[in-house]
Amino acid sequence: MSNDSCNLPLDTDTVGLTYIYGLIFSLGLPSNLLSLWGLYQLGRSGGGGCQLVYILNLLLSDLLQLLTLPLWILYLQGGHRWPYGQPACELVGYVFYVNVYASVMFLCLIALDRCLAIVYPLSSRGVRTVKVAAVSGVAVWTLTFLFCLWGLLPSVFDSERLLCLEQYPVSPRYAHFKIATVALGFLLPCAILGENLLRRKIVGILVIITINFIVVFGPYHLVGGYRFVYLLMTDEPCGLERSIFLVYRLCYGLTSLNTLLDPLFYIFLCPDARLELRRSLPCVGKGQSTRKQVTLTSTCHLFTEP
Template identity: 85%
Template sequence: MSNDSCNLPLDTDTFSLTCIYGLIFSLGLPSNLLSLWGLYHLGRSGSGGCQLVYILNLLLSDLLQLLTLPLWILYLQGAHRWPYGQLTCELVGYVFYVNVYASVMFLCLIALDRFLAIVYPLSSRRVRTVRVAAVAGVVVWTLTFLFCLSGLLPSVFDSDRLLCLEKYPVSPAYAYFKITTVALGFLLPCAILGYTSAHIGVTLRRSPSLSDHERHKIVGILVVITVNFIVVFGPYHLVCGYRFVSLLLTNEPCGLERSIFFIYRLCYGLTSLNTLLDPLFYIFLCPDARLELQRSLPCLGRGQNTRKKITLSTRATNFSAVSFNSQ
């Protein structure tokens, strides 16, 4: 199997990406649905605030991205040939890319929300509202969709070779678009994350009023966001930047495409791992997360209820023994 223009070994990524997508889909779909169910009940209880809006958008973005993975698995198993037509390819391609960068933006909004809540708790009250969070969510979706549409529209589907979201070699316009996504979709969010994390760290050290539990929760949020950016999005955007900058400078684009094809495709597939990490925000940011899940899904609370009963019976036994000995 090879590409007509660059003679690329398109079968080299089939096994690895199929395993990655299959594992992510099988684990990510139930965890995101469970988190969305808990968020729904948490919202009905009237708690959560603006952070609930950001997490809800983040999980919805992950869910839409997850739903595209079975089609990508079939595409890989079909030797990189898209049998579902141009319209379906464009729709699935846009959904996949839009949700990747929408997730990045909502991670930045969560980091900014924590930054304002900790560093400027009083002056940021007017900004940290549900209405502002809802407007910010609409803005993120709109800008991300328009940005991806402007770059992907001429390059999503190759009708001659039935390639979807792939083109070898790429056009200069598409290369410039991808370089822009690296700058705006990775480097800028990393700068925002670094700035907010540094100020949050200074504030945590200077604030004696915060309990250890609150400190650990804040640190946990920053760790999850950092891991998402460095481990999940970092390799792809670094390889992506190298690939497309080099393609603009080289006189032999096909040789470069062949040398970097497998590592680029592997890093591209790893970006979907964020759908497994994002549900952790539901645990870190929502203090009543487990309680709401146990109330809405009694099967999750049986183990805890059993432990509570055992603990209570143990305490009662110990109390009886102490009373007997004192007599």
């Protein structure tokens, strides 16, 4: 069945996704850059520990994802026609997907680290080190890269209709990949976060991580899971594609909201990260120079040992 046969209303998501992507990009880019700078200064001063490594990787993945949004806005404004050629579509689409699921994995690592620090503060010291965090970060990027490489090859570009990262109806191979992303990129992290929250001592940042994860990634993966399982079971996929198109596309766009929420939740709530921003960027902390200096070895609840 060709892509033309579904006759989808491709223009119905243009306004909604343009506003979503535009808002996220305009607010997310400066907040992520400020956050990265504050954490960089904190790291130079010797604070942060292994959590610093995880959060730096998280913000890096957010930033790379943010940089793809202007191109998606132009794509939407052009009527779902990608004018930059197949290599650019594959690169941008690949960067987008890799960083979405890298963000998910780093959220899980942050949650696991906090769980170990609170429940097993002494016995976990051997694994809660900067070296282990760095190795874990390399492993996350490598596995995510290979996973997305398997799912997005041979191409995510439709040369006839100039669609980028869109298939209507989807191929069985791509449907299997997306079902795998629901299982590994949403259900498994939900199980990990849920298990952590069962501990009586686990509060604060883990609750924020869990709520952020479910609100941002939940609708897309639940709607997508239903879509791709149904498409594998039916011989007439276009009816579902037409009925679910707008809802699915808006849920897809909302996944980028994590790039805006991450720095707000994990950085701007951290007093020492804000202190480093004020120290390195006087315009940020104007009028607050008389505040009592906080020692760099005692960081916010996100970083400290219980």
